[in-house]
Amino acid sequence: SVTEVRSGFTAIKANIQGRDPIRTLSILSYPHSLHKVQSSDRCCIAHHLFNFYVDKVFKHCKTEDSYINRKVSSIANSFLSMKRKLEHCHEKNKCICRQESTEKFNQILANYEGLNVTSAAIKSLGELDILLDWMEKSP
Amino acid sequence: EDALLRAPQNISILSTNMKHFLTWSPVIVRGETVRYSVEFQGEYEREYANGSWIPICECSFITATVCNITEDVSATVAYNLRVRADVGTRRSKWGTLKGFFNPITTSLTPPLMKVIADGYHLLVELEDMGPAFQFCVLYWKKGQESRMQQKMVKEVSFVVHLDTMEAGPDYCVKARTYLEVINRSSNFSQPQCVRAQGARSVWL
Numbered sequence: 001s002v003t004e005v006r007s008g009f010t011a012i013k014a015n016i017q018g019r020d021p022i023r024t025l026s027i028l029s030y031p032h033s034l035h036k037v038q039s040s041d042r043c044c045i046a047h048h049l050f051n052f053y054v055d056k057v058f059k060h061c062k063t064e065d066s067y068i069n070r071k072v073s074s075i076a077n078s079f080l081s082m083k084r085k086l087e088h089c090h091e092k093n094k095c096i097c098r099q100e101s102t103e104k105f106n107q108i109l110a111n112y113e114g115l116n117v118t119s120a121a122i123k124s125l126g127e128l129d130i131l132l133d134w135m136e137k138s139p
Numbered sequence: 140e141d142a143l144l145r146a147p148q149n150i151s152i153l154s155t156n157m158k159h160f161l162t163w164s165p166v167i168v169r170g171e172t173v174r175y176s177v178e179f180q181g182e183y184e185r186e187y188a189n190g191s192w193i194p195i196c197e198c199s200f201i202t203a204t205v206c207n208i209t210e211d212v213s214a215t216v217a218y219n220l221r222v223r224a225d226v227g228t229r230r231s232k233w234g235t236l237k238g239f240f241n242p243i244t245t246s247l248t249p250p251l252m253k254v255i256a257d258g259y260h261l262l263v264e265l266e267d268m269g270p271a272f273q274f275c276v277l278y279w280k281k282g283q284e285s286r287m288q289q290k291m292v293k294e295v296s297f298v299v300h301l302d303t304m305e306a307g308p309d310y311c312v313k314a315r316t317y318l319e320v321i322n323r324s325s326n327f328s329q330p331q332c333v334r335a336q337g338a339r340s341v342w343l
Binding site: 001003004008054055058059066067069070073074076077078079080081 | 179181182183184186187188193194195196210211213214215216218270271320
């Protein structure tokens with residue numbers, strides 16, 4: 001659940017964000033903040049982002065620190081669990097993707113692919129609090 | 140030639156109230172100290188990280204035959220766990236837990252509870268089992284079980300006020316644990332009954 005992810009991320013946030021030298025760029029918030037996403041698009045964006053983190057981000061976040069690796073595993077497995085739950089909604093067409101949300105997600109992908117894969121993954125992991133804040137903000 | 144070191148056997152999980160412990164039988168080597176190391180693998184590692192295993196450093200080269208895996212096995216997915224033994228330069232194969240372990244199967248126990256009659260006020264003190272735990276508290280006038288009242292307690296503050304009692308009858312309380320993340324409840328605790336204090340009934 002989000003609480004587990006939040007506690008896992010809080011434990012490694014300073015370390016992960018310290019590994020991200022590129023301060024002038026954001027993966028999730030450029031050019032528009034997630035908070036500008038309309039409530040009707042929330043489910044679709046969340047669905048895309050869970051897939052994004054599980055498929056692309058976590059596998060490139062291995063570090064030399066076993067404590068960090070254990071926490072990343074805990075976060076990744078919690079994301080997988082949430083992704084599964086959202087898939088049910090998606091399959092029942094309760095998670096419609098309008099053009100605006102698809103464009104927003106494509107922008108996030110473009111931001112991600114604009115960096116080398118390890119930097120992009122570490123930056124995305126470091127921005128998890130942005131995602132968590134947005135997820136916990138009621139529509 | 141050194142005999143092969145036997146892999147740890149009888150590997151099992153003890154899981155209660157979302158606290159999970161891996162245990163195994165000791166490997167006996169006369170006159171030697173055997174040390175054990177534990178690794179885990181979540182569903183994410185199996186499906187997206189080439190089946191990689193992650194060591195638990197607090198349980199690396201330990202002599203105990205139990206390991207607290209609560210911090211690592213924290214998501215509601217299926218986990219694999221394994222243990223191996225080391226004696227000097229000899230190392231056993233991995234012994235692996237039979238089947239997966241998913242934290243949603245944890246066993247839940249009712250909370251420790253103390254019912255207090257503070258004058259005419261019916262209060263209950265509940266065990267703090269952690270932020271994820273909620274409690275369903277039922278209370279009723281003894282003999283009027285059909286008119287049971289319920290209170291959901293989401294955060295364990297010091298004491299919970301349930302009701303204002305009448306003088307004379309006993310009031311009874313029982314509680315159970317509820318865990319939203321796995322949508323399961325424990326059994327109810329044994330009822331505890333009290334009577335309003337200072338309620339000097341004419342007949343006593």
